[in-house]
Amino acid sequence: MSLFRQKHATTSLPMRAVALIAVLGFALAACGEAEIEPEEAAEETDEVEEADEVEEAEPEGDGPHVVVTTSILGDIVATLVGDDGRVDVIMPPGADPHGFQPSASDAAMMREADLVVANGLDLEENLVSALDAAEEEGVRVFTLADKLDPIDFDWDGPHSHGDDDHGYDDDDHGHDDDGHGHDDDGHGHDDDGHGHDDDGHGHDDDDHGHDDDGHGHDDDDHGHDDHDDHDHGPEDPHVWFDPVRMAEGVQMLAAELADVDTRLDATEWESRGEDYAAELMELDEEIAEILSAVPAGNRQLVTNHDALGYLAARYEFEVLATVIPGSSTQAEADAAGFAALIETVEDAGVTAVFAENTDSTTLADQLASEVIGRSDLEVEVVRIYTDALGEDGSGAETYPGLLRTTSTLIADALS
Numbered sequence: 001m002s003l004f005r006q007k008h009a010t011t012s013l014p015m016r017a018v019a020l021i022a023v024l025g026f027a028l029a030a031c032g033e034a035e036i037e038p039e040e041a042a043e044e045t046d047e048v049e050e051a052d053e054v055e056e057a058e059p060e061g062d063g064p065h066v067v068v069t070t071s072i073l074g075d076i077v078a079t080l081v082g083d084d085g086r087v088d089v090i091m092p093p094g095a096d097p098h099g100f101q102p103s104a105s106d107a108a109m110m111r112e113a114d115l116v117v118a119n120g121l122d123l124e125e126n127l128v129s130a131l132d133a134a135e136e137e138g139v140r141v142f143t144l145a146d147k148l149d150p151i152d153f154d155w156d157g158p159h160s161h162g163d164d165d166h167g168y169d170d171d172d173h174g175h176d177d178d179g180h181g182h183d184d185d186g187h188g189h190d191d192d193g194h195g196h197d198d199d200g201h202g203h204d205d206d207d208h209g210h211d212d213d214g215h216g217h218d219d220d221d222h223g224h225d226d227h228d229d230h231d232h233g234p235e236d237p238h239v240w241f242d243p244v245r246m247a248e249g250v251q252m253l254a255a256e257l258a259d260v261d262t263r264l265d266a267t268e269w270e271s272r273g274e275d276y277a278a279e280l281m282e283l284d285e286e287i288a289e290i291l292s293a294v295p296a297g298n299r300q301l302v303t304n305h306d307a308l309g310y311l312a313a314r315y316e317f318e319v320l321a322t323v324i325p326g327s328s329t330q331a332e333a334d335a336a337g338f339a340a341l342i343e344t345v346e347d348a349g350v351t352a353v354f355a356e357n358t359d360s361t362t363l364a365d366q367l368a369s370e371v372i373g374r375s376d377l378e379v380e381v382v383r384i385y386t387d388a389l390g391e392d393g394s395g396a397e398t399y400p401g402l403l404r405t406t407s408t409l410i411a412d413a414l415s
Helices: 002-062 071-081 104-111 128-136 243-260 266-291 309-315 335-348 362-374 399-414
Strands: 065-068 086-089 115-118 140-143 300-303 318-322 352-356 380-384
Touching: 065 071, 071 086, 071 115, 071 243, 071 266, 071 399, 104 128, 115 128, 115 243, 128 140, 140 243, 243 266, 266 309, 266 399, 300 335, 309 318, 318 335, 335 362, 352 362, 352 399, 362 380, 380 399
Parallel strands: 065 086, 065 115, 115 140, 300 318, 300 352, 352 380
Antiparallel strands: none
16 A cells, blocks of 8 residues: 555655646746737837828828829929929820810819819810819819900011000110110019019909919809810910010919929919029020020011910010911811912012911921922921920920020021
8 A cells, every 4th residue: 555655655746746837837827928919019009100191191291183284384383393293294295286176084183182283275175164164163263364464366566465564665675775675674573573462463353363263263164265165266366476475374383383282382382483483594695695596677577376386475586478378277177278378478578488287287298399380489387386395305395495496496497
């Protein structure tokens, strides 16, 4: 008996130890998990807080979403906005705004914008209904050309428009006494130094030069005349060929951006507008210098369509004739008018016909060929940039580049 009890005792002690070790092991494991879990939970909490902070910060970095119709205005607006907003341009470089057909996605994009910027005066002939639809849905739509003292298509020269505010006086280039169309302050501006009215933005007494509807539109919605046809009204929409007018225009655009932006102070937008306006006033002097090389007897322009009226008015050229009658590239030339045009070019001794980057040169080439065949004149067809920016490498990829390049091409052809 005693032997059995001793043997039983020696075998049962190790088993108890093993059981104790197992219990302790489970306890330690449980304690280890309890120590790790709070750290992991804290990391997860930090990640959630960081994600919340990112989500809260995103609206501050977005800025206004601006949709612009033409490539020229698109470049101007993008220059003003910089990295402080999103700018989408509907028409690509080289696209003819007179004939451009918007897609359904273009119309949808306009309806989702904070601000839509259009040229107006029916330049964008096929976008009128889309612009109206966007405005009816509450989108802010701003048209520029109708607010920049547009000239009429049937003008008789730089003295027929009452354009004293834009410097069309009696010197050799349609400019004021300083030789560049500038008023007493040296920049063609009014007394406040920027060609502005009393509110400092070239606007009328209401908010930003707007009419009663609050968007700068006239009673006809966007300053358009009859929307049922494709004819322009009596006012010329090609205002960008006058950099002095556009100096006022960029400040109006800056004011519009200030109204729709919730991030930047209004003074920042005003400063950007004034800086860009100053650059355009310098550009006006540069263009005047480029075109001064053209002798007085050669300052006659024959163009594909009537797009250079503002350039002619500011720098004292004469638009002698257009291959396509009227201001729209969508019009059609008739045989009788084309025959009369040939005689006009012959009688005036014109040596250059200016075609455009947005349209075929076929009619201009035909005109030059007919004149050459009937006379001793050597007529050159020169392709210039008028209604849209040029492709990369053209020199007309930007708005200032377009004015410089086109003016240089004109000066070289007529000098």
